Amino acid sequence: MAYKNFILVCGGTGCESSRSDEIYKNLIKEAEALGVSRDVQVVKTGCFGFCEKGPIVKVLPSESFYVEVKPEDAHEIIAEQVIKGREVARLLYRKDKKSETTKLEDIEFYQKQFRIVLRNCGVINPESIDEYIARTGYQALEKALFEMTPEEIIAEVKASGLRGRGGAGFPTGMKWEAARKSPGDIKYIVCNADEGDPGAYMDRSTIEGDPHSILEAMVIAGRAVGANFGYIYIRAEYPLAIERLKIAIQQAKDYGLLGKDILGSGFDFDIEIRLGAGAFVCGEETALLQSIEGKRGMPRPKPPFPAIKGLWGKPTVINNVETLANVPVVLTRGAAWFSSIGTEKSKGTKVFALTGKINNSGLIEVPMGTTLREIIFDIGGGIRNGKKFKGVQTGGPSGGIIVEKDLDSPISYESLTALGSMMGSGGMIVMDEDDCVVDISKFYMAFCVDESCGKCAPCRIGTKQMHGLLDKISKGQGEEADLAKLEQIGKAMTKAALCMLGGSAANPTLSTIRHFRDEYLEHIHDKKCRAGKCKDLVVYEIDPTKCIGCGLCARRCPVPCITGEKKKPHVIDGSKCIKCGECFAACKFGAVVKR
Amino acid sequence: MAKMTLDQLRALRAQKQGELEKRNVEGKDIQVIVGMGTCGIAAGAKQTFDAIVAALEKHNMAGRVVVRQTGCMGLCYVEPTVEVVMPDMPPVIYGKMTSDVAEELVVKHLVEHSLLDSHIFDRPAIDIVKH
Numbered sequence: 001m002a003y004k005n006f007i008l009v010c011g012g013t014g015c016e017s018s019r020s021d022e023i024y025k026n027l028i029k030e031a032e033a034l035g036v037s038r039d040v041q042v043v044k045t046g047c048f049g050f051c052e053k054g055p056i057v058k059v060l061p062s063e064s065f066y067v068e069v070k071p072e073d074a075h076e077i078i079a080e081q082v083i084k085g086r087e088v089a090r091l092l093y094r095k096d097k098k099s100e101t102t103k104l105e106d107i108e109f110y111q112k113q114f115r116i117v118l119r120n121c122g123v124i125n126p127e128s129i130d131e132y133i134a135r136t137g138y139q140a141l142e143k144a145l146f147e148m149t150p151e152e153i154i155a156e157v158k159a160s161g162l163r164g165r166g167g168a169g170f171p172t173g174m175k176w177e178a179a180r181k182s183p184g185d186i187k188y189i190v191c192n193a194d195e196g197d198p199g200a201y202m203d204r205s206t207i208e209g210d211p212h213s214i215l216e217a218m219v220i221a222g223r224a225v226g227a228n229f230g231y232i233y234i235r236a237e238y239p240l241a242i243e244r245l246k247i248a249i250q251q252a253k254d255y256g257l258l259g260k261d262i263l264g265s266g267f268d269f270d271i272e273i274r275l276g277a278g279a280f281v282c283g284e285e286t287a288l289l290q291s292i293e294g295k296r297g298m299p300r301p302k303p304p305f306p307a308i309k310g311l312w313g314k315p316t317v318i319n320n321v322e323t324l325a326n327v328p329v330v331l332t333r334g335a336a337w338f339s340s341i342g343t344e345k346s347k348g349t350k351v352f353a354l355t356g357k358i359n360n361s362g363l364i365e366v367p368m369g370t371t372l373r374e375i376i377f378d379i380g381g382g383i384r385n386g387k388k389f390k391g392v393q394t395g396g397p398s399g400g401i402i403v404e405k406d407l408d409s410p411i412s413y414e415s416l417t418a419l420g421s422m423m424g425s426g427g428m429i430v431m432d433e434d435d436c437v438v439d440i441s442k443f444y445m446a447f448c449v450d451e452s453c454g455k456c457a458p459c460r461i462g463t464k465q466m467h468g469l470l471d472k473i474s475k476g477q478g479e480e481a482d483l484a485k486l487e488q489i490g491k492a493m494t495k496a497a498l499c500m501l502g503g504s505a506a507n508p509t510l511s512t513i514r515h516f517r518d519e520y521l522e523h524i525h526d527k528k529c530r531a532g533k534c535k536d537l538v539v540y541e542i543d544p545t546k547c548i549g550c551g552l553c554a555r556r557c558p559v560p561c562i563t564g565e566k567k568k569p570h571v572i573d574g575s576k577c578i579k580c581g582e583c584f585a586a587c588k589f590g591a592v593v594k595r
Numbered sequence: 596m597a598k599m600t601l602d603q604l605r606a607l608r609a610q611k612q613g614e615l616e617k618r619n620v621e622g623k624d625i626q627v628i629v630g631m632g633t634c635g636i637a638a639g640a641k642q643t644f645d646a647i648v649a650a651l652e653k654h655n656m657a658g659r660v661v662v663r664q665t666g667c668m669g670l671c672y673v674e675p676t677v678e679v680v681m682p683d684m685p686p687v688i689y690g691k692m693t694s695d696v697a698e699e700l701v702v703k704h705l706v707e708h709s710l711l712d713s714h715i716f717d718r719p720a721i722d723i724v725k726h
Contacts, residue, residue: 002683002708003708003709006685006710008710008715011713041709041710043710043711043712043713043715044712044713044715045713045715045716045717046670046673046690046714046715046716046717047716048717058717060685061685113720114720114721114723115720115721115722115723116723118669119722119723119724120666120724121632121665121666121667121668121669122630122665122666122667122668122669122676122678123665123722124665124666125663125664125665126664126665126666127664130607130611131611131615133604133607133608133611134608134611134612134614134615135612135615135724136608136724137608138604138608139608142601142604142605145601146601201633201634204632204633205632205633205634205666205667205669208632208633208666208667209632209665209666209667210666238633240632240633240636241633254598255598255599255604256597256598256599256600257599257604259598263599263600263601263604264600264601265601329723333723359672360670360672361671361672362669362670362671362672363667363669363671364669365669365720
């Protein structure tokens with residue numbers, strides 16, 4: 001017995017609340033009533049990520065994609081599709097009312113995602129060079145070696161509009177051109193895989209899923225700028241990515257795609273891996289170069305830019321993993337195709353690591369110009385547990401918080417900077433009403449204090465001072481004047497710090513003060529943290545009318561500071577309480593209250 | 596393989612492309628593909644991989660099935676993820692495929708040709724290499 005059709009009913013939270021369960025049951029009922037329950041299997045699935053058009057029903061193998069389905073539609077779907085083999089036209093998704101109903105693959109914007117960088121991730125075996133080659137791998141290299149001059153490669157990359165995906169967004173083609181024109185017999189290509197922001201794992205996943213795309217791009221870059229040697233600088237904390245890179249490099253060498261006289265073209269290129277010790281500052285390009293040279297990783301003033309004077313004083317191109325992963329596609333599909341995706345100034349796609357208080361956390365890739373609302377509420381499936389959205393942090397400790405009212409602005413390098421945040425490498429942390437802005441700012445500032453290399457005073461002293469002020473506010477000892485001080489130091493750091501670590505360290509604090517000044521003032525004047533995250537301002541108490549005296553909280557308390565007789569209301573001794581929240585989490589009767 | 600020339604690379608690509616399209620690897624017509632990025636492995640993908648291999652042996656399916664690994668499919672919230680590609684069935688991505696449901700997957704999908712309820716997820720985007 002084999003089923004002829006499969007009906008998938010979305011069981012995501014969004015669709016669930018719009019009666020998908022009823023649809024599911026009706027479909028099964030109808031299939032039985034019409035005597036076709038042996039021909040069709042009805043199953044529930046995870047979120048399709050198209051929630052505003054939910055509930056969604058998809059029929060396989062025809063790939064019919066039905067939106068805004070109602071429980072009453074079950075009969076028609078079974079009667080038409082399963083029995084007569086005809087799609088129910090009125091339920092099919094259309095981009096707009098006028099357009100013809102289209103098949104799933106043709107609807108570019110269905111699912112909202114578009115995978116260029118992640119084209120092979122989750123598709124090929126990353127440890128098989130043959131599978132990479134089968135999916136047009138090393139085809140761009142063929143072009144670069146045999147059909148194009150270095151100038152033509154650079155012109156193509158420039159025309160594509162590809163910009164650095166590490167955060168700053170410098171045009172990749174211009175970087176390559178500067179290095180090509182820079183005099184010198186020895187030049188280098190460096191891949192920056194020192195991904196260090198909290199919550200970011202785009203580069204790790206790209207390398208783990210498709211290491212050859214990076215190697216291919218580096219050889220192409222080498223050919224374009226006239227370099228014969230490349231380094232991949234990757235953190236030692238990424239063992240699996242390193243392992244797969246090593247395998248890939250060996251395979252490419254065995255096939256003659258790395259090494260001397262690649263494919264008989266006469267062009268030589270070799271790649272070595274350099275492991276970083278996990279210092280955040282080594283993601284800054286000049287510090288990274290120092291680290292490769294075996295020195296302590298500290299930035300130096302620019303100019304001269306690495307394209308002029310880089311590794312061991314030689315012209316060096318440094319590109320981020322994601323930037324490089326785009327390069328083979330730019331050459332195989334062409335600059336015109338690539339530049340048709342995205343916005344006017346930001347071309348192509350961006351990979352984001354979507355984390356935090358979101359239903360569908362994951363690694364996503366969207367065309368530039370997608371709005372944050374689409375990312376968070378459609379792809380991400382909204383906020384966990386039905387809580388209220390508070391803000392989203394892009395760019396990690398270098399970025400700022402973006403709030404509800406700005407969610408509809410399309411993502412581009414410029415738009416995010418205008419909102420007081422930045423593209424950054426692509427970490428995206430979603431926060432809900434239970435997150436405290438003071439606590440978050442303090443966390444990021446503590447990270448910057450730890451990671452500041454100490455070379456320049458604005459960053460070394462500024463981060464420390466700002467952290468001290470934030471700590472004071474979080475403990476309820478702040479004054480209103482502290483906010484002005486934070487802004488003053490923050491602005492000074494932004495202007496005067498040597499590199500972007502210090503130059504952007506104040507962003508989380510400054511943007512939260514701008515959007516949530518009232519919450520800062522609440523901490524200062526009312527000694528209150530509404531999210532209950534700032535431990536010193538939280539008081540735990542037991543509501544005697546609700547407490548049944550089960551004693552569970554007392555057993556969980558690590559101090560212990562909860563006392564009481566069996567089956568009688570218990571009491572918390574506030575002077576001993578360390579505010580760990582164990583009792584709050586343990587109580588099944590809502591008797592422990594946080595104030 | 597020894598170092599290749601341009602023509603050899605092109606011939607290899609054509610050959611491998613054909614194999615990939617026929618979905619016929621090593622003479623086996625069913626593929627079970629396990630997402631093995633750091634995220635998948637942390638969620639137990641290695642145990643899932645082993646459990647699938649064991650279940651295939653137990654149900655005499657091993658001769659038809661190749662179990663492969665791949666990188667992150669992007670569905671971090673439902674790791675481990677497993678894709679099943681086989682004749683007469685639509686290709687399906689399963690999430691939350693911990694080792695304890697591996698045998699159920701083999702029995703339901705591969706042996707009985709039906710889908711495993713509540714574990715199905717969607718491929719997040721179209722494949723630009725094919726389209």
